[in-house]
Amino acid sequence: xxxxxxxxxxxxxxxxxxxxxxxxxxxxxxxxxxxxxxxxxxxxxxxxxxxxxxxxxxxxxxxxxxxxxxxxxxxxxxxxxxxxxxxxxxxxxxxxxxxxxxxxxxxxxxxxxxxxxxxxxxxxxxxxxxxxxxxxxxxxxxxxxxxxxxxxxxxxxxxxxxxxxxxxxxxxxxxxxxxxxxxxxxxxxxxxxxxxxxxxxxxxxxxxxxxxxxxxxxxxxxxxxxxxxxxxxxxxxxxxxxxxxxxxxxxxxxxxxxxxxxxxxxxxxxxxxxxxxxxxxxxxxxxxxxxxxxxxxxxxxxxxxxxxxxxxxxxxxxxxxxxxxxxxxxxxxxxxxxxxxxxxxxxxxxxxxxxxxxxxxxxxxxxxxxxxxxxxxxxxxxxxxxxxxxxxxxxxxxxxxxxxxxxxxxxxxxxxxxxxxxxxxxxxxxxxxxxxxxxxxxxxxxxxxxxxxxxxxxxxxxxxxxxxxxx
Amino acid sequence: xxxxxxxxxxxxxxxxxxxxxxxxxxxxxxxxxxxxxxxxxxxxxxxxxxxxxxxxxxxxxxxxxxxxxxxxxxxxxxxxxxxxxxxxxxxxxxxxxxxxxxxxxxxxxxxxxxxxxxxxxxxxxxxxxxxxxxxxxxxxxxxxxxxxxxxxxxxxxxxxxxxxxxxxxxxxxxxxxxxxxxxxxxxxxxxxxxxx
Numbered sequence: 001x002x003x004x005x006x007x008x009x010x011x012x013x014x015x016x017x018x019x020x021x022x023x024x025x026x027x028x029x030x031x032x033x034x035x036x037x038x039x040x041x042x043x044x045x046x047x048x049x050x051x052x053x054x055x056x057x058x059x060x061x062x063x064x065x066x067x068x069x070x071x072x073x074x075x076x077x078x079x080x081x082x083x084x085x086x087x088x089x090x091x092x093x094x095x096x097x098x099x100x101x102x103x104x105x106x107x108x109x110x111x112x113x114x115x116x117x118x119x120x121x122x123x124x125x126x127x128x129x130x131x132x133x134x135x136x137x138x139x140x141x142x143x144x145x146x147x148x149x150x151x152x153x154x155x156x157x158x159x160x161x162x163x164x165x166x167x168x169x170x171x172x173x174x175x176x177x178x179x180x181x182x183x184x185x186x187x188x189x190x191x192x193x194x195x196x197x198x199x200x201x202x203x204x205x206x207x208x209x210x211x212x213x214x215x216x217x218x219x220x221x222x223x224x225x226x227x228x229x230x231x232x233x234x235x236x237x238x239x240x241x242x243x244x245x246x247x248x249x250x251x252x253x254x255x256x257x258x259x260x261x262x263x264x265x266x267x268x269x270x271x272x273x274x275x276x277x278x279x280x281x282x283x284x285x286x287x288x289x290x291x292x293x294x295x296x297x298x299x300x301x302x303x304x305x306x307x308x309x310x311x312x313x314x315x316x317x318x319x320x321x322x323x324x325x326x327x328x329x330x331x332x333x334x335x336x337x338x339x340x341x342x343x344x345x346x347x348x349x350x351x352x353x354x355x356x357x358x359x360x361x362x363x364x365x366x367x368x369x370x371x372x373x374x375x376x377x378x379x380x381x382x383x384x385x386x387x388x389x390x391x392x393x394x395x396x397x398x399x400x401x402x403x404x405x406x407x408x409x410x411x412x413x414x415x416x417x418x419x420x421x422x423x424x425x426x427x428x429x430x431x432x433x434x435x436x437x438x439x440x441x442x443x444x445x446x447x448x449x450x451x452x453x454x455x456x457x458x459x460x461x462x463x464x465x466x467x468x469x470x471x
Numbered sequence: 472x473x474x475x476x477x478x479x480x481x482x483x484x485x486x487x488x489x490x491x492x493x494x495x496x497x498x499x500x501x502x503x504x505x506x507x508x509x510x511x512x513x514x515x516x517x518x519x520x521x522x523x524x525x526x527x528x529x530x531x532x533x534x535x536x537x538x539x540x541x542x543x544x545x546x547x548x549x550x551x552x553x554x555x556x557x558x559x560x561x562x563x564x565x566x567x568x569x570x571x572x573x574x575x576x577x578x579x580x581x582x583x584x585x586x587x588x589x590x591x592x593x594x595x596x597x598x599x600x601x602x603x604x605x606x607x608x609x610x611x612x613x614x615x616x617x618x619x620x621x622x623x624x625x626x627x628x629x630x631x632x633x634x635x636x637x638x639x640x641x642x643x644x645x646x647x648x649x650x651x652x653x654x655x656x657x658x659x660x661x662x663x664x665x666x667x
Contacts (some may be wrong), residue, residue: 020629120667144580
């Protein structure tokens with residue numbers, strides 16, 4: 001019987017099959033952070049349970065951490081408490097922690113691959129919906145709630161309904177790969193299939209335009225699977241994947257044997273039938289800008305803010321939602337995207353804070369100045385990314401242009417630390433969610449790629465980066 | 472977990488599509504390290520003015536829904552962040568059941584893990600419920616919703632039904648399969664392609 005990549009990983013992790021579509025799956029890697037774990041550890045204590053596999057469990061703190069001077073004590077006492085709680089829980093239960101002072105600290109979905117914790121063919125869970133990021137390595141990776149965090153800590157397993165298989169094909173080549181990025185590919189997909197398009201399914205991204213992406217770009221795509229409604233999104237591993245991971249700290253000693261096995265087995269069989277399929281042609285994709293309050297409310301940079309009825313295509317509920325979104329965003333239908341002025345620019349988050357994101361943004365910024373109307377910041381995804389960028393002199397490029405250069409963390413993607421928008425402030429952001437209040441109560445988020453954000457910082461409004469000389 | 476058998480309550484209609492968990496419980500309230508006390512922050516930005524007074528135009532603030540245990544809402548409820556704080560906030564506020572046409576996957580799980588019954592109904596049934604938001608009864612054992620003499624049946628995964636009806640501890644259930652888990656681990660331990 002032919003199988004998809006997803007089905008192969010699923011089948012090799014079944015501990016128990018209930019026979020009704022629901023199975024108990026073994027979890028190979030469990031990543032833990034400070035926000036969604038305290039109640040799980042408490043539950044273990046109350047029931048006098050231990051962590052079953054401390055050797056497969058890794059923790060860091062990323063959501064709450066300040067990104068300015070780390071030598072100062074935390075001002076926010078509730079954040080400080082959550083961070084201290086994770087330290088104590090990791091100590092009490094014997095879990096390896098990359099703490100706030102660790103040279104390995106960073107956003108959990110940036111450090112997993114960086115340290116070689118993420119591996120092809122594995123199952124990876126974390127109490128965070130963007131765990132789908134790790135699917136870029138051909139892993140079955142998905143976010144879980146806190147009750148399931150506790151369940152995995154105690155049993156190293158998780159109960160799952162088998163998702164449907166959903167093929168996303170991106171054919172052909174992008175016309176200008178420095179201007180049209182992985183972020184634009186995934187926003188285009190979400191825009192077409194909708195934010196619930198992948199509910200109950202696992203995506204597999206395929207096609208020439210996916211194969212030609214670097215590992216970091218594939219991570220950007222898989223990261224936003226959840227914004228398309230799918231808990232997981234995978235790319236079949238290839239030479240790029242194996243080369244990326246080779247030599248990283250937590251990669252197993254039997255790496256060569258693993259690569260041999262992965263090369264042979266981790267791919268979707270030919271002539272396989274997916275439950276659903278969607279195809280996009282890469283040469284039709286333009287740089288994307290979101291205008292509304294969910295990631296499907298997105299248009300081409302050359303487009304205009306739509307009229308609610310035009311966006312809704314006959315759905316009364318969607319029309320109401322679009323009207324409310326326009327009101328929240330302070331936008332008039334018919335406005336050209338390039339006429340939208342910005343107050344803030346944020347380059348960071350588990351979607352777009354890796355070295356390549358910063359290198360690409362720096363090409364736009366080099367030798368220029370941030371608009372006097374804009375406050376712009378760069379938040380590297382991890383301490384590793386920060387150090388590598390500094391070795392390349394990228395920090396100087398950004399600082400000379402007037403960007404703030406910060407410490408690593410989730411930062412203004414969700415504003416749990418002091419990095420937030422004020423009410424009414426408009427931000428070009430490389431993050432993944434433009435929900436109401438996401439970056440600060442009343443804040444207005446436009447999702448874009450790192451090059452689009454960088455160009456917007458310089459000009460003070462959105463520009464079509466295809467018009468810039470990026471080569 | 473408190474078992475769920477039958478509930479009878481007026482329905483709170485939240486007439487919105489794609490309600491995300493950032494709206495259900497905004498980030499500034501995710502810093503608490505317990506599971507209780509989140510109800511006061513439920514739908515915070517929609518429920519309160521900037522000065523903290525309740526907004527008159529938000530449905531949860533209408534006095535007739537004060538004791539409602541059932542939330543009625545539209546397509547793709549609970550999308551976005553995996554934060555279980557969203558389910559804790561709904562439960563703490565008093566909701567034991569949510570009716571919609573669809574739920575986001577992670578949120579759906581989180582509901583059942585906390586004893587909240589998430590019911591998926593057809594577009595047509597949902598519309599009828601929105602048109603008549605009087606008192607309804609949900610009977611989990613029989614899998615029916617009774618609304619003003621109209622009876623609608625609903626589907627639910629058998630394991631979630633069992634967990635809710637009996638108020639079971641999910642982890643204790645899994646640990647009954649400890650032998651199977653150990654067997655899987657032993658097989659891995661001896662494998663040349665071991666990763667766990």
